[in-house]
Amino acid sequence: MSDFRTAARATADLVADYLDAVPDRPVWQPMDPAEREALLAAPLPELGTALPELVETIEQRIMPAPMGNGHPRFFGWVNSAPAPAGVLATLAAAAMNPSSAGGDHADVHLERAVVRWIAELVGFPHPAGGGILTSGTSMATILCLTAARNRAAARLGHDLRADGLTGLPPLIAYATAETHSCVRKAVELLGLGSRHLRTVPSDADGRLDTAALATAVAEDRAAGLVPFLVVASAGTVGTGAVDAFHPIADLCEAEGLWLHVDGAYGAFGVLDPAIAGQYAGMDRADSLALDPHKWLGVPVDCGCALVRETEALRGAFSLVPSYLRDEAAGELGWFSEYGMEQTRPFRSLKVWATIAHRGRAGIAADIARCTELARHLGELVEADPELELLAPVRTSIVAFRYRPAGASPEATDELNRELPVAVQRRGNVFVTGALLDGREMLRACLLNAATTEADLKLLVDEVRLAAAGLTRHRAES
Numbered sequence: 503m504s505d506f507r508t509a510a511r512a513t514a515d516l517v518a519d520y521l522d523a524v525p526d527r528p529v530w531q532p533m534d535p536a537e538r539e540a541l542l543a544a545p546l547p548e549l550g551t552a553l554p555e556l557v558e559t560i561e562q563r564i565m566p567a568p569m570g571n572g573h574p575r576f577f578g579w580v581n582s583a584p585a586p587a588g589v590l591a592t593l594a595a596a597a598m599n600p601s602s603a604g605g606d607h608a609d610v611h612l613e614r615a616v617v618r619w620i621a622e623l624v625g626f627p628h629p630a631g632g633g634i635l636t637s638g639t640s641m642a643t644i645l646c647l648t649a650a651r652n653r654a655a656a657r658l659g660h661d662l663r664a665d666g667l668t669g670l671p672p673l674i675a676y677a678t679a680e681t682h683s684c685v686r687k688a689v690e691l692l693g694l695g696s697r698h699l700r701t702v703p704s705d706a707d708g709r710l711d712t713a714a715l716a717t718a719v720a721e722d723r724a725a726g727l728v729p730f731l732v733v734a735s736a737g738t739v740g741t742g743a744v745d746a747f748h749p750i751a752d753l754c755e756a757e758g759l760w761l762h763v764d765g766a767y768g769a770f771g772v773l774d775p776a777i778a779g780q781y782a783g784m785d786r787a788d789s790l791a792l793d794p795h796k797w798l799g800v801p802v803d804c805g806c807a808l809v810r811e812t813e814a815l816r817g818a819f820s821l822v823p824s825y826l827r828d829e830a831a832g833e834l835g836w837f838s839e840y841g842m843e844q845t846r847p848f849r850s851l852k853v854w855a856t857i858a859h860r861g862r863a864g865i866a867a868d869i870a871r872c873t874e875l876a877r878h879l880g881e882l883v884e885a886d887p888e889l890e891l892l893a894p895v896r897t898s899i900v901a902f903r904y905r906p907a908g909a910s911p912e913a914t915d916e917l918n919r920e921l922p923v924a925v926q927r928r929g930n931v932f933v934t935g936a937l938l939d940g941r942e943m944l945r946a947c948l949l950n951a952a953t954t955e956a957d958l959k960l961l962v963d964e965v966r967l968a969a970a971g972l973t974r975h976r977a978e979s
């Protein structure tokens with residue numbers, strides 16, 4: 503083991519040096535073609551390699567080409583910098599290497615605790631066993647929607663686990679156009695059919711229009727269909743909009759619909775008193791999916807599914823063959839009875855470390871800093887005659903575009919479609935793009951409390967410089 507100890511120390515130094523150096527590097531750069539090819543074509547080694555050499559390869563061939571999301575000027579998608587405490591925890595978790603399926607070992611009990619912590623952080627009710635860590639919100643959504651689907655079938659006197667979908671009338675789900683694609687994927691995977699996922703209009707603020715939802719539900723009922731699910735968002739991925747939960751929950755209650763909230767990106771925003779008000783009623787959802795690997799900075803992967811009724815989830819997934827019997831499992835049984843995974847990674851240690859390192863107060867301060875930065879960026883955008891803010895800044899996402907005076911809508915769209923990559927290639931800041939109501943836009947997602955106001959100023963400057971470069975290039979060609 504002395505080899506291991508030496509290599510482990512070298513790795514610790516390497517990781518610390520790497521994290522120290524991140525802010526002084528380019529945010530992202532395209533990989534050197536030869537380096538890329540070397541990775542792609544790496545031959546299967548016949549003979550082993552010593553640990554020190556492996557560490558050296560990691561240092562020289564892998565770590566120089568990061569995605570960029572550890573950098574304070576990375577504003578792309580919803581990818582955060584890793585919490586240092588979480589980074590340390592991953593090594594210890596791997597050393598223990600349990601399967602957190604169930605049993606009487608620390609990882610399993612810690613997962614029960616951190617799931618409760620997550621529920622407490624966002625103010626969601628937490629019955630014993632009412633949640634599970636997942637690979638991300640995509641998987642958490644599959645779990646929650648399965649529970650919702652099976653409950654709807656049971657209410658029709660149908661045992662979905664035994665009989666499948668055959669014989670059921672179409673079950674109808676409702677979401678807005680701004681809802682994340684993982685919802686449609688889950689609906690398709692669960693055999694419900696994407697044509698039965700209704701797109702409900704949003705209001706001018708990007709929030710689900712409850713009156714339109716009520717009308718759609720009534721129309722579907724009149725047509726003999728079975729409405730069963732509404733998906734609301736606690737922070738849409740495009741603009742960070744938070745739906746008005748109380749009226750939606752009122753309707754779901756009156757109509758007997760399952761209310762699922764996608765809080766992957768934004769649920770933790772409720773920790774900032776400045777914006778907490780807009781989350782009122784989130785705690786009335788039947789299920790909430792959220793991602794500790796986003797705003798909390800828990801190293802990927804870590805999502806979480808929270809449910810109001812433990813049995814809804816367990817009833818959908820519990821299946822205990824004889825070789826997995828555990829008389830001592832206790833009332834809640836095994837985690838593998840609450841989801842698809844049997845052998846499960848030790849995710850809870852990095853969640854525990856991340857939350858314990860900052861405390862609730864530290865996390866809340868970081869979140870508040872991010873929303874403050876986002877509002878500041880919104881002001882910079884509004885103050886710039888060549889930039890246009892496309893949605894009010896509600897959480898920590900800023901949706902905007904570059905709009906030079908006199909440019910046609912088509913030219914503006916074309917320019918904004920090319921802008922994200924042009925900005926990224928300059929290496930100084932990283933933003934991504936998306937479509938909003940059919941218009942090309944840039945979106946900056948603020949997840950890193952180490953970002954400064956100067957970084958935001960640079961973002962605006964870089965967008966302008968990249969746009970000038972594109973315009974010049976076009977004029978010359």
Ligand SMILES: *Cc1c(COP(=O)(O)O)cnc(C)c1O
Pocket residue numbers: 580637638639640641682684737738739764765766767768793805
């Ligand atoms: C990231 C995201 C998802 C998907 O979550 P994964 O962890 O990537 O599986 C769903 N909804 C929203 C709003 C997101 O930001």
